Amino acid sequence: MEKQFNTRSMIFTLYGDYIRHYGNVIWIGSLIRLLKEFGHNEQSVRAAISRMSKQGWVQSEKRGNKSYYSLTERGKKRMEEASKRIYKLESPSWDGDWRMLVYTIPEEKRHLRDELRKELVWSGFGLLSNSCWITPNPLEEQVQNLIEKYNIAPYVSFFRATYEGLQTNKSLVEKCWDLDNINEKYSQFIQEYSQKYILDKNKLEKGDMSDGNCFVECALLVHEYRKFLFVDPSLPQELLPEKWLGDSAATLFNDYYHMLAKPAKRFFEAVFEQGVPIEK
Structure with a gap:
């Protein structure tokens, strides 16, 4: 498969969605094998994980002649915070402050x-x-x-x-965030991924998607949706525009994710446990 995303970002996605649920540690060989599915070579994986280590996101340890990498406390906190926001189904309510x-x-x-x-x-x-x-x-x-x-x-x-004016809370929101632009991004996501969701659903029902295919599509879905963490401030319902698409995008993402999750997890576990290349 052609490489679509940078290696470091894909490693973050795999830690957030898989590795942290499996003892938070992975052999570099398994990580290289998993990233190969997305078109990343061994050299780029080693360079990216080394950079993440220097930045304080992961830490390494040697077991015999093998290197293993785990999230640091800082890395764990970031993944937990990201996970809460990625898998929320609707906007939070507001306490008014x-x-x-x-x-x-x-x-x-x-x-x-x-x-x-x-x-x-x-x-x-x-x-x-x-x-x-x-x-x-x-x-x-x-x-x-x-x-x-x-x-x-x-x-x-x-x-x-509390905001005492002279305008409204929503006008304050307009000064700080470009919600129209964010909404347009959600619209594009819904348009693209609602079509992909139907196609993949049909493939799964016909048995035309391998576990490896599901793993790739699931990780790319999470990776793409994760970008909203950098642009969407997760504002409360009371402060959002009437035609806000964030909640619809969240529902589509969750439906799509849960459809792919089981076979994707099977593929991950096979690579993670064996630590050796497997055929798709």
Whole structure:
């Protein structure tokens, strides 16, 4: 199969959807075999896992002459948070409060700003004004983790507040997030994957999809849907536009995923347990 996604991203997907449920550790040989299904060669897998290790997402250990990789605590937290958001079926309800994060990071630590900005966007914060980020979601724990991770407690103020105007909460949302653009992305996802879902359903019913095919299609589905974590702030129902497509996309994703999950899991387990190449 032609390589469609970068190796590091695919490894994250496999850890999130499979490896963390199997003791959180995998032999590099099994990982190379699994990634081969997506067109990634051994060299690219070793380079990607090495980079992830340096970034603090995974850690390695030797058992005899074999190398094994597991998620670090930081990696586990990220996967758990991502999983909760990926497999939710509908938007959360709102307690009516906003969370506001304001920081003034000194010039000598300016490299932290970009890192912090990426983390805040991923968590679902929106930029209201320079260095002032807001979210309607209860992300107190995530904020505390970020402050500890980057050691920035002296430079951060965190508030829980109500919006007193002079406009509406929805107008505040429009300032911070481009929901029309996100909705368009959901529309494209629904259009493409509703067709693929019907095709694969027919193939499965006829016995025309191997476990290996299901594993690839399932991982690519998760991989594609996971991109919404970087753009959709998971706003509460009360703050979403009337024709919001996020919940419809979530239903399609879950139906499609559960249709492929069992045979995909069989294929993963065969490679994971044997640690040797198997035929599709």
